Amino acid sequence: MGLALTGTAALGVCDWAATTGNPPLQTGDWAFVVGNWEVLLLGTLVTVLLTATSLALGFLAGFPAGTVEVYGTGRLRDAVSTAGVLLRGTPVVVLIVLFFFGLPIPRLLTLPVLDVRLDVFLAATLALGFRSAAYQSQVFRGAIQSIDEGQLAAARSVGMTQRQAIRHVVFPQAVRRSIPGFQNEFTIVLKDTSVAFAIGLAELLTRAENLYLQPGRDTAIMEVILAISAIYFVLTFTTNRTIDYLGDAYAIPGGDE
Amino acid sequence: MTLLELEGVRKSYEDEDVLRGVSFAMDRQDVEVIVGPSGSGKSTLLRCVNRLTEIDDGAIYLDGEEIHGIDENDLRRRVGMVFQDFNLFAHRTARGNVTLGLTAVLGLSKPEAVERADDYLDRVGLADQADSYPAELSGGQKQRVGIARALAMDPELILFDEPTSALDPELIGEVLGVMRDLAEGGTTMLCVTHEMGFARSAASTLTFLDDGRVVERGPPEQLFENPREDRTRSFLGQLTDLER
């Protein structure tokens, strides 16, 4: 069981850290990091893949949820907003272990090359994805609500139905205004994929740990963690700048006010 | 006795010359009114006097002393300012707006500051609004707090930058009333305003500024009745038309 395994591993390293202190950065350890670039690359792939699937699920569920929270009524709306509060109020690590242990996901195959158990990946995707949906719904809700009522009235005044007005006037603007929020959400999900460590999913952080837990490699902990932190940073930074650029390129003049 | 003197003051932003050599002098207890079209550099001129903006060339003397030789915070204590959009400290009551400078700059004790603040709020007719926050005051009341805030520092000169242009017409009178009282009481004032009634009755000197230069300057009656320059006539004519 991934959980038990990482738990004991953590304890083992703790004892070491407490008793021996830490040697400084060594060139040999950096060589070790570089020598294992394939492991880190695979970990990065899993991290990116998990981010993508979680964000996609979050979008597919969060977009309608946000719409329901604005235009919905009665039971449905209450249910959606309560589910949102539950998902946003629970730590992501609890959600991940809950989806892992609580859902009857059958033990599926292990993905070749990436060396990832599909059921573990699925549990992580569901947890990260639904939680992201709960946040994305808020982003989208806020964007819809920020659109001037007058535009809706104007659309109705040229004869559109409420539904048409929302579809053709409100949504296109709301989606653009959601970009900063989605961007933010992307960064959060990317970083939180590291929490799938809790169920032993072989993403970047887990692989990093596996590296320095190899016998005699405990001197490389700092180097390995710095290396993966740099990878996370480059991923968030470049993607953020790209989205910034796209946002500027497709901006509507004055459409942000 | 000359209190403020400007000598060939120049200021430009990037490639735009905003002030192109402005010179004039005013005495203690003078009320100098500056008029001019939008963008002519009036606000910039006022801000140069208390060094919210630094001049590029020329000199400004306060009571004979070049202002760049004076510590800027000291200078601003001696030269008060009233803003077009009030700029009241939003997190402080009317009283708190007045006391901040008294305690933080003049070093008065809290009770002294409060006593003085209440005195000045009373003078602008706001004794009963001392505990109100800016958001709870009307525009005219806000501006009177702004005036009390400047007055309480006991400045040698007060700058007014279009103090009534952000006000609804029915609220202008109460602010002008306070300004008239000050003028009569001998406060030295340098005012940018387009209130021609005030200029006629209260100003000791009227200056017409256009395109960063003083076009014409003199007693208000002279500029209104027979200006030397056509530009002055047409500009003042427009303003007086608007008033009717």
Place this chain on the structure above:
Amino acid sequence: MTDGETATPGSDPTETRGTTVGDLPGRRRLAVLAAGTVFWTWLLARWAYHNSLLDGLFTALGFPDLIRSERGVRQREGWIPAEPFGAAADAVGTVAAALGPAGVLVDWLRWVLDLAAFATTTAPALASGAFVTVYLTVLSMLFGLVIAVPLAVARVYGGRALRAVSLAYTELIRGTPLLAQLFFLYFGLPLASIAEDVGFTGQPPIPRAAAAVAIVGFTINSSAYQSEYIRSALQSVDPGQLTAARAVGLSKFQGIRYVVLPQGLRFAIPGWTNEFVYLIKYSSLAAFITVPDLFRQARNIGSETFQFTNIYVVVALFYLALVLTTAIAMGRLEDRVAIPGVGQSGPRE
């Protein structure tokens, strides 16, 4: 890295950690409030019952048995007996069995009753974990704030160098996962042994070295996020406010201190609440550096009882209680410090 100098147009200029928990629909909100009061009464009583300082006090006063700080976390007993729930669950279970496949709902009821029985037996351990969670969060928020204010001021009003340092700090911290940061501090740096040397031995009431490291990690992490909230709040203060302060003769420092910060920090309260709630949740990652917080207690119970799903449902409810009550309490605070026309609350002009 030039974002931030000019606030991104649009609703939210800050890159944040997401929106607040949000408002529950009307009546549920009241239910949460009532449940929250009961929850905190119980939790505080539980903490007091096993608090060594109080124990010393009451023992000195002649009541040696009133407070039980000597009892190990696992030996603690719940105050609500589990048996009635267990018995009810068994009874319902028989009914469900009789109903056969039609008994799904009844079966579900049995699960809820089982869960309640399980919750009462595990509650004392969870309460002790919640204590760790709460102090980790509160201390880190406060220490983080102390760092965040100068960081934000440097970012908005500082010179080139100061701005760059502040920007680099926040971007680096916010660009990497918290869990990696904790691992770096705990396994990568000799922080734990240093903490132990300076006296974090784990003898109550002193926390263990791991907890000290966690506080360092959360403080650093949270300071970066808090400073972003504060920065955007400072930038939303009308520049005319500082101009007016300077025109009265206040120095730039005084103007920031007396005029900009009092307004900006009020604007920052909603963001600060957000961050508080976030840290309560993310403090659960301390479990992975051996800190016996709420999540780690749950995890331990899970691996002992193998009731993984049940314990994680219970601990999720526990976190929800902490998070929702905090959000409501912070809302109250916001109302209390509100000034008309400043910040989110109060009438607009």
